Amino acid sequence: xxxxxxxxxxxxxxxxxxxxxxxxxxxxxxxxxxxxxxxxxxxxxxxxxxxxxxxxxxxxxxxxxxxxxxxxxxxxxxxxxxxxxxxxxxxxxxxxxxxxxxxxxxxxxxxxxxxxxxxxxxxxxxxxxxxxxxxxxxxxxxxxxxxxxxxxxxxxxxxxxxxxxxxxxxxxxxxxxxxxxxxxxxxxxxxxxxxxxxxxxxxxxxxxxxxxxxxxxxxxxxxxxxxxxxxxxxxxxxxxxxxxxxxxxxxxxxxxxxxxxxxxxxxxxxxxxxxxxxxxxxxxxxxxxxxxxxxxxxxxxxxxxxxxxxxxxxxxxxxxxxxxxxxxxxxxxxxxxxxxxxxxxxxxxxxxxxxxxxxxxxxxxxxxxxxxxxxxxxxxxxxxxxxxxxxxxxxxxxxxxxxxxxxxxxxxxxxxxxxxxxxxxxxxxxxxxx
Numbered sequence: 001x002x003x004x005x006x007x008x009x010x011x012x013x014x015x016x017x018x019x020x021x022x023x024x025x026x027x028x029x030x031x032x033x034x035x036x037x038x039x040x041x042x043x044x045x046x047x048x049x050x051x052x053x054x055x056x057x058x059x060x061x062x063x064x065x066x067x068x069x070x071x072x073x074x075x076x077x078x079x080x081x082x083x084x085x086x087x088x089x090x091x092x093x094x095x096x097x098x099x100x101x102x103x104x105x106x107x108x109x110x111x112x113x114x115x116x117x118x119x120x121x122x123x124x125x126x127x128x129x130x131x132x133x134x135x136x137x138x139x140x141x142x143x144x145x146x147x148x149x150x151x152x153x154x155x156x157x158x159x160x161x162x163x164x165x166x167x168x169x170x171x172x173x174x175x176x177x178x179x180x181x182x183x184x185x186x187x188x189x190x191x192x193x194x195x196x197x198x199x200x201x202x203x204x205x206x207x208x209x210x211x212x213x214x215x216x217x218x219x220x221x222x223x224x225x226x227x228x229x230x231x232x233x234x235x236x237x238x239x240x241x242x243x244x245x246x247x248x249x250x251x252x253x254x255x256x257x258x259x260x261x262x263x264x265x266x267x268x269x270x271x272x273x274x275x276x277x278x279x280x281x282x283x284x285x286x287x288x289x290x291x292x293x294x295x296x297x298x299x300x301x302x303x304x305x306x307x308x309x310x311x312x313x314x315x316x317x318x319x320x321x322x323x324x325x326x327x328x329x330x331x332x333x334x335x336x337x338x339x340x341x342x343x344x345x346x347x348x349x350x351x352x353x354x355x356x357x358x359x360x361x362x363x364x365x366x367x368x369x370x371x372x373x374x375x376x377x378x379x380x381x382x383x384x385x386x387x388x389x390x391x392x393x394x395x396x397x398x399x400x401x402x403x404x405x406x407x408x409x410x411x412x413x414x415x416x417x418x419x420x421x422x423x424x425x426x427x428x429x430x431x432x433x434x
Contacts, residue, residue: 006396015264024245170195
């Protein structure tokens, strides 16, 4: 399983200094890989992050009949920009339509193959997904949308089984919540449906825009990209493409909070500030300094920051994936913060581990009240998901003594060489042998 070891004398005692590089977005690259299923032939996706989830998605695509090669030219130097890789996906004319549980259980994003398989094969059998323990992510909107498009969908023996006896046909769809996953699946199904599909209240994350841009390059006809309503005119066939993955705003935000918690001057190369407007605005108001540069931006923190409230919302609101980092920062900030989780109900499992480090916090339903203390105290903790694990490592930078974060494989699913990159900018963070 593995663990990360963090040694610190407390917040601001070992400021971070230097440059970290942000590559392609995990939450985009995985969906782009699934989207490649829509076009027979060879698609190439550049700027793919060197993380475990990409490897698992590659295994899943191979199971569906594709030939997949994932190459990382920077493996010899984990802190360099060239760790961004390339996924070459050869998609056959005849796809296998079954996605097995042994792979899907390891990766929630694997549900993204449902829409492409329904579009290409007119049938699909995808195991109910696994992944992070952060709460339920129901598939109701996926299923209802596919049914409106003409699919017959049922849950059978732990599988989502979809069949399209008469072919997909355009429809007017409304999402009760701007779900990223439902938007992606219904979009990828609709691009090959007969007629026009209109999807209202879609997600607007940069990763959704990235997927739309790749699909348009493949020959899809999509209007309303970056708005809350997508209009898709179906086509009979798409063609393979080369596409470069958008930069990872959650990894960017992680490095922003690393600088805010540990202090120092950290340049985030490849980071796109406008993807994190609400986050950066709150940090600047709390006392941090943000300076935009040609290759990214720099976060400078030289004093204890002031607490601020957070309420997670769909993009462009405060990202749920950055909520654990905001809670970790609040635990050593000046004052009291109210953290409200509106997206995933089990995100507050992280609070229990943060309390082990001495954080003064109370949770009630989807609210948490965090009273800042001058310093946390090192202790053994457990990572329950990708973001909680990374946030516990950063909390360790503000804890006196040694913090050991167990089950670090979760962190590796979302961050390439996280411990090594932190060490390269001055933190005392290392991997412990299994």
